[in-house]
Amino acid sequence: MAKPAVRLQALEVALLTGLAIVVLRAGQVQLMQGGRYAEEARARRTERITLQARRGGLYDRNGGAIALTQERYHVGVAVNELRDPARDAPAIARALRLPLAVVRAGLRKRYAYFGGPFGALDVQKIRDLRGVHLESTLRRSYPVPGFARAVVGGVGVDGHGASGLEKQFDSLLAGREGAAVVLKDRSGREYESPSRRIAAPVPGADLVLTLDAELQEIAQQVLAEALRQLDAAGGDVVILDPKTGELLAVASQRRDGTAPPSAFTETYEPGSLAKIFAAASLLSLQRVGPGDQVSGEGGRYKLPGRPVLEDDHPMPQFTLAEAIAFSSNIAMAKFVARLKRTEQFTMLRAFGLGAPTGVEFPSESPGRLRRPSEWSGTSAVSLAIGYEVAATPLQIAAAYGAIANDGVLLAPTLVREMRDPEGEVVYRHRPEPVRRVVSPALARQLRELLRGVVVRGTGTGVTIAHFGVAAKTGTARRTVNGRYAPDEYVASLATLFPADSPQIVVVVKIDDPNPRKKSYFASQTAAPVTRSLLEQALASRTATLNRARIAMPPTPESVADAGEDGAVPYVVPWPFHPDTASRRAERRLVPNVGGLSLRAAAHMLHRRGFRVTLHGWGIADHTTPAAGSPATAGSIITVVGEERQ
Numbered sequence: 001m002a003k004p005a006v007r008l009q010a011l012e013v014a015l016l017t018g019l020a021i022v023v024l025r026a027g028q029v030q031l032m033q034g035g036r037y038a039e040e041a042r043a044r045r046t047e048r049i050t051l052q053a054r055r056g057g058l059y060d061r062n063g064g065a066i067a068l069t070q071e072r073y074h075v076g077v078a079v080n081e082l083r084d085p086a087r088d089a090p091a092i093a094r095a096l097r098l099p100l101a102v103v104r105a106g107l108r109k110r111y112a113y114f115g116g117p118f119g120a121l122d123v124q125k126i127r128d129l130r131g132v133h134l135e136s137t138l139r140r141s142y143p144v145p146g147f148a149r150a151v152v153g154g155v156g157v158d159g160h161g162a163s164g165l166e167k168q169f170d171s172l173l174a175g176r177e178g179a180a181v182v183l184k185d186r187s188g189r190e191y192e193s194p195s196r197r198i199a200a201p202v203p204g205a206d207l208v209l210t211l212d213a214e215l216q217e218i219a220q221q222v223l224a225e226a227l228r229q230l231d232a233a234g235g236d237v238v239i240l241d242p243k244t245g246e247l248l249a250v251a252s253q254r255r256d257g258t259a260p261p262s263a264f265t266e267t268y269e270p271g272s273l274a275k276i277f278a279a280a281s282l283l284s285l286q287r288v289g290p291g292d293q294v295s296g297e298g299g300r301y302k303l304p305g306r307p308v309l310e311d312d313h314p315m316p317q318f319t320l321a322e323a324i325a326f327s328s329n330i331a332m333a334k335f336v337a338r339l340k341r342t343e344q345f346t347m348l349r350a351f352g353l354g355a356p357t358g359v360e361f362p363s364e365s366p367g368r369l370r371r372p373s374e375w376s377g378t379s380a381v382s383l384a385i386g387y388e389v390a391a392t393p394l395q396i397a398a399a400y401g402a403i404a405n406d407g408v409l410l411a412p413t414l415v416r417e418m419r420d421p422e423g424e425v426v427y428r429h430r431p432e433p434v435r436r437v438v439s440p441a442l443a444r445q446l447r448e449l450l451r452g453v454v455v456r457g458t459g460t461g462v463t464i465a466h467f468g469v470a471a472k473t474g475t476a477r478r479t480v481n482g483r484y485a486p487d488e489y490v491a492s493l494a495t496l497f498p499a500d501s502p503q504i505v506v507v508v509k510i511d512d513p514n515p516r517k518k519s520y521f522a523s524q525t526a527a528p529v530t531r532s533l534l535e536q537a538l539a540s541r542t543a544t545l546n547r548a549r550i551a552m553p554p555t556p557e558s559v560a561d562a563g564e565d566g567a568v569p570y571v572v573p574w575p576f577h578p579d580t581a582s583r584r585a586e587r588r589l590v591p592n593v594g595g596l597s598l599r600a601a602a603h604m605l606h607r608r609g610f611r612v613t614l615h616g617w618g619i620a621d622h623t624t625p626a627a628g629s630p631a632t633a634g635s636i637i638t639v640v641g642e643e644r645q
Contacts, residue, residue, distance in 0.1 A: 048198070052138045053175030054421075056204030058152060058165065060213040061246075061416055062543070065143050066152055067166070072117030074135040079107050081131030088129055095126045148216050150252050150261040151361070151414065164261065165207070165414065168362050172418065175204035208417035210246035210429070214542040215239055218533060219251040223508075226529040227253060231514035233488075236263040236393045237533070240505040241544070242401035242496075244431050245410035247359070248504065248544055250394075264361045267368065267390035268490050268509065271476030272327045272522075274348075274386035276403070278336050279324055280438055280446055281347035287338040293317040294334040301330040306378040309333055309385075312521070313458070324449045325457030327473060329385045336384040341372035344380055350437045351399040351409065353391050358411045358434075367391045386476055393492075397507040400472075400494045403450070404502035407443040409434040451499045459493070461527030464534055465609050465633075468499035471530070473522035478512055488512045493526035497534055503545055504537075506530055539602030541614065590637060592627035593620045598641045609633040615640045 058067040075096065082088050085107055093103040096118055106112030116122075117137060126132050140155050153164015161170035178201035219237040227235055232255065239249040252262045260266070282288040299314030313326040323331035336344065348354070354369025368390040370379070375388075382388040391399075394412060402409040411432040418427040438446070450470035453459040459471040471493055478488040492509040496502040508526045518524055537545060591608055593601035601620035602612040613636055624638040625631050 048179060048181055051178035051180050051199075051201045052159065053177050053201035054138060054203040055140060055155075055159070055175065056173040056206045056421075058173075059206065059208045060211050060216070061208065061248075062213065063208070064213045066147060066209065066211075067140065067142050069138050069140055071120055072137050072139050073120070073123045074116055074137065075114040075118060075123060075126075076133040076135065077107065077112040077114075078131045078133065079110060079112060082107075083130055088131070091129070092126055092132070095122055095124075097122065146220070147213070148211055148220075148250065150259045150263075151211070151250050164362070165209070165360070168360055169207060169415075173204040173207070175421075176202040178202070203421040205421070205426070206419045206423075207415055208419070210241075210248065210414055210416045211250070212239075212248045212542050212544050214540045215249040215537060215544060216251065218536045218540060219249040220253075222529060222533045222536065223251045223253055225532075226508075226510060226525075227255060229517065230510060230525055231255075231517045232510050232525075233512040234262070235511055236507075236509045238263050238393045238397040238505075238507045240397045240401050240412060240507075242404035242410070242502055242505050244429070245398075245401070245412045246416065246429065247394075247412055247414050261361065263393045264359065264364045265392070267365050267392050268492075268511075269387050269389065269476045269479065270391055270396055270492060271386035271474035271490070272329075273396060273472050273474035273492055273494050274389060275324055275327065275332050275384065276446060276450065276472055277348055277351050277353075277399070278332060278339075278344065278384040279320055279449060280351075280403075280442065281339055281344055282320065282335055283445055284347070284438055284442055285339070285343060288320045288335055290321075291319065293319055294323075294331050296328065297330050299330070301333065303333065303378065303381060305376070306381065309381075321449055321452055324472070325452040325455075327453075327458050332384045333381045336380055339380070341375060341380060344383060345369070345372045347437075348383065348389065350435060351402060352395055352434070353389055353399065357394055357398050359394060360414050364394075365392050367395055386474060393507045393509050396492070396494055397505050400496065400507070401505045402437045403443050403446045404496045404505055405443075406440040407436055407438040409437050447496060447499060447502075450496060454499075458521075458523045459527055461523055462493065462495060462531045462534070464531060464538075464606075466611070467497070467534075467538075469495060469497055469534075470499035470502070471495040471527075473527065475520065475522045485512075487515075489520040491520055491522035491525040493522050493530050495530050495534070501549065503549075506533060508533070535606050536599065536603055539599050539606055539612065541598070587630040588633050590623055590625050590627050590629050590631050593639060594622060594627065596620045598639060601639050605637050605639070610635060610637045612636070613638050 055069040057065060057069065060066055077092065079085060089103050089107055090100060093100040096114055096116070098114065106114065117139065123134055127134065151164055153166040154162055155166050156162035160174060161167035166173065179198040181198065219239060223235050223237050226232065234254040237249065237251040238247065240247055250263050253259050294317070296311065296315045296318055299311045301309045303309065309329045311328050311330050313328070315322065315326065318328050318331035320335060322328070323335065348369055354367050356364050356366040370388070379388050398409065398412050411434050413429050416429050417425050420426050447470050450472055451468065453473065454463055454469045454471050458473045462469055462471050474492045476490050477484045478490045479485065480488070490509060490511055491513055492507065495506040497504050497506065508530045510525050510529065513520045513525045538547070588608060591604055593604055596604070596619070598614050598620055602614060605612045610631065610633065615638060619641060620639050621642045622640055624640070631637065
């Protein structure tokens with residue numbers, strides 16, 4: 001058995017060895033691994049998070065909100081931190097608009113969580129309460145959910161633009177994210193720590209669009225009603241300011257209620273809308289004179305290699321003006337034979353067909369226009385009457401906009417201004433000329449041809465009393481999956497309003513109107529739709545239309561022939577002759593519009609042949625002259641509105 005001294009010595013060695021190991025381990029932990037353990041400790045108490053940037057807003061041309069980003073909050077309450085739970089519970093319930101019983105039940109736990117989300121005004125009164133912790137989140141909202149959704153688009157789950165303008169301008173709208181450090185308790189709950197902010201988020205830019213909220217609403221409502229009445233597969237409406245290229249309204253809808261951006265992305269063969277482009281080429285090269293005529297061939301004309309051409313309005317002879325007014329396929333086929341292929345192609349290309357317009361919208365279709373080397377022997381005739389060429393409604397609007405703009409083609413735009421987070425304007429749209437297509441004199445000639453369509457041709461259905469209108473109808477076979485669908489058509493109408501100095505260009509396209517509901521021809525489908533749209537636009541408060549410059553005094557002849565709906569069979573001539581003004585015009589009774597919206601009241605008066613001024617807001621209360629009083633057709637009726645609860 002070992003001696004006590006030996007055992008003591010062995011114990012001392014063991015203790016010293018153990019102490020040395022502890023010291024070495026402590027040194028290893030403190031000196032070699034201290035940083036890692038300190039980082040782990042900090043990670044348990046703090047967390048670096050990304051601070052979302054406020055996404056820029058989208059507004060209409062008059063400042064109305066289209067898309068906004070709102071800061072919302074989730075509310076957490078650390079019960080043990082409250083100074084007086086009995087007093088704080090009612091304050092929390094009032095601020096969050098929750099039942100007091102619900103709040104008190106939550107405060108029985110160690111940590112109460114109220115998900116909400118709640119608005120900034122809701123949490124303002126409890127923000128400074130000790131124990132109340134706010135978790136902010138940003139949410140994209142659309143004040144008017146159905147407003148121009150095909151154009152505006154939306155954001156994805158990641159908060160970035162997924163479609164439409166939200167996607168096109170995502171880099172500008174998104175802003176720049178920030179970063180911060182938040183504190184966490186033992187349970188992992190996070191607490192705001194403003195003093196630990198690393199980088200503040202930078203909000204995105206705001207975009208003011210060219211869309212006019214009044215015109216957009218009218219376009220959407222008119223299109224939806226047209227699809228219902230005509231039992232059509234779908235349709236599009238484009239309203240363009242030809243002097244600036246600004247798109248004032250873009251509406252698209254399908255029978256199933258969906259609203260794809262088809263005005264930008266889907267092409268169609270425009271049919272007779274393209275005849276004005278052939279006329280532009282013929283007139284610019286002086287291949288047709290004012291008195292030149294071609295035979296109408298009795299309404300049927302056979303060309304080698306293509307089906308028989310037929311006219312719905314046959315005539316023995318046609319001038320170019322009559323060919324446009326009555327949309328004669330036979331006459332246009334004969335006139336276009338005077339052009340070379342390259343001459344015809346050059347004019348179509350000059351009007352922008354076969355090329356993207358450059359509008360700020362993702363996936364815009366360029367359309368289709370083959371080069372002359374790829375044409376067949378009948379392509380020239382087909383192109384003259386709107387086949388073998390495909391365009392979007394937007395391209396048609398831009399092309400007709402060039403005619404309205406004295407021959408200058410402008411790039412269409414959806415953006416009017418861009419503003420930085422401080423509200424300073426950093427970009428303002430200015431008209432962007434693409435090219436001069438025709439001379440100002442020739443543009444006036446083309447407008448006169450289009451005016452003839454409304455005065456005496458296929459576009460009489462778009463006539464509006466006391467206002468000059470120029471337009472062109474187009475009815476073409478409809479293609480589905482690259483083939484012509486049997487008994488399916490596309491009816492479209494391009495309109496310049498007013499005819500003399502156009503302020504807007506309107507393109508209405510109706511896909512496959514049901515002939516059992518109404519004829520599929522544009523003159524009986526797209527024309528009445530356009531007329532309704534223009535009448536409602538005139539009855540609206542939009543500042544886009546300068547009514548003082550577009551109204552023309554009525555002649556007694558036009559008033560006498562006007563129907564109850566205000567339509568006249570021809571456009572009133574200008575200038576107004578004083579000798580005719582002395583004749584006695586027809587007098588009518590002013591209808592009772594009390595109780596109607598101001599727009600509906602103005603619409604009714606317009607349709608009765610009166611002009612309208614609006615005073616006040618809200619609901620129509622009375623008119624001056626009063627309802628039931630006789631007034632001269634074409635005179636001004638004042639509608640007084642009042643706000644009602």
